Amino acid sequence: MRGNLLAINDFHGAIDPPTGSAGLVNGVPAGGAEYLATYVKRLRADARRDHRVSITVGAGDMVGGSPLTSAAFHDDPAVELLNSI
Numbered sequence: 001m002r003g004n005l006l007a008i009n010d011f012h013g014a015i016d017p018p019t020g021s022a023g024l025v026n027g028v029p030a031g032g033a034e035y036l037a038t039y040v041k042r043l044r045a046d047a048r049r050d051h052r053v054s055i056t057v058g059a060g061d062m063v064g065g066s067p068l069t070s071a072a073f074h075d076d077p078a079v080e081l082l083n084s085i
Contacts, residue, residue: 002050002052002053003047003052003053003054003055004043004044004047004052004053004054004055005054005055005057006040006043006044006054006055006056006057007056007057007058007059008036008040008056008057008058008059008062008082009058009059009060009061009062010060010061011036011058011061011062011063011078011082012061012062012063012064012065012066012067013062013063013064013065013066013067013069013070013071013075013077013078014031014032014033014066014067014070014078015032015033015067015069015070015077015078015081016032016033016067016069017029017030017031017032017034017035018031018032033078033081033082033085036085037081037084037085040056040085044056056085058082062078062079062082063075063078063079066078
């Protein structure tokens with residue numbers, strides 16, 4: 001069976017998208033947990049359509065050095081969001 005390995009790293013608790021030009025990819029707003037969840041969901045749906053399996057892994061630095069929105073709560077928001085993804 002063919003499959004996809006979806007790897008995420010260096011998330012650093014960035015649950016909110018960055019502001020300014022740092023939050024744009026080819027002029028499209030991107031970044032943060034919402035963008036990541038949408039993209040992962042799309043990749044998984046594509047794999048299912050092609051009868052492939054997807055495995056998602058976190059390769060490190062998922063929390064720590066986090067922005068205030070996550071760090072103020074000991075990165076619990078980032079952990080919960082990543083678990084739901």
